[in-house]
Amino acid sequence: MAKFLIVEARFYDHLNDLLLQGARSAIEAAGHSHETITVPGALEIPGAVALAAESGRYDAYVAIGVVIRGETYHFEIVAGESARGLMALSLDGLAIGNGILTVENEAQALTRARPTEKDKGGEAAKAAIAMLELKGRFG
Ligand SMILES: Nc1c(NC[C@H](O)[C@H](O)[C@H](O)CO)[nH]c(=O)[nH]c1=O
Numbered sequence: 001m002a003k004f005l006i007v008e009a010r011f012y013d014h015l016n017d018l019l020l021q022g023a024r025s026a027i028e029a030a031g032h033s034h035e036t037i038t039v040p041g042a043l044e045i046p047g048a049v050a051l052a053a054e055s056g057r058y059d060a061y062v063a064i065g066v067v068i069r070g071e072t073y074h075f076e077i078v079a080g081e082s083a084r085g086l087m088a089l090s091l092d093g094l095a096i097g098n099g100i101l102t103v104e105n106e107a108q109a110l111t112r113a114r115p116t117e118k119d120k121g122g123e124a125a126k127a128a129i130a131m132l133e134l135k136g137r138f139g
């Protein structure tokens with residue numbers, strides 16, 4: 001059994017609850033355990049993963065969050081830099097799934113957050129599971 005850390009940016013409670021439901025279900029279905037920590041926003045997720053990785057307590061990580069475009073360029077920063085930070089950690093050898101939604105509006109987010117629809121939380125967890133399995137093959 002592997003231990004997963006879900007790092008959620010809790011910017012929209014109702015959307016995160018759906019994403020977390022999907023991610024936790026996928027991890028449990030694969031026979032693994034999970035813990036969840038919460039950070040203020042998506043920009044803080046990569047840093048939180050890096051800090052957690054230093055502890056050596058976890059085998060894999062799932063990033064959960066929702067970034068909805070507003071009026072300014074900040075969407076590009078939050079969406080792009082959170083993804084870039086997670087990619088950098090992945091290239092450092094961490095098994096990570098990125099479940100941070102980057103969308104234009106809440107309707108797009110809801111469809112992707114619901115486990116009964118696009119289940120992007122579950123999808124991100126399955127990606128982390130796959131990367132952990134790959135790590136085991138090459139490790
Ligand atoms: N607008 C959204 C944010 N913005 C906050 C940033 O992620 C960050 O917490 C802040 O800039 C302080 O460093 N975060 C989201 O997760 N979703 C958004 O829609």
Ligand SMILES: CC(=O)[C@@H](O)COP(=O)(O)O
Pocket residue numbers: 067068069070071072073074075076078
């Ligand atoms: C993605 C964001 O940071 C965004 O929600 C912030 O909204 P605004 O660009 O209107 O300040």
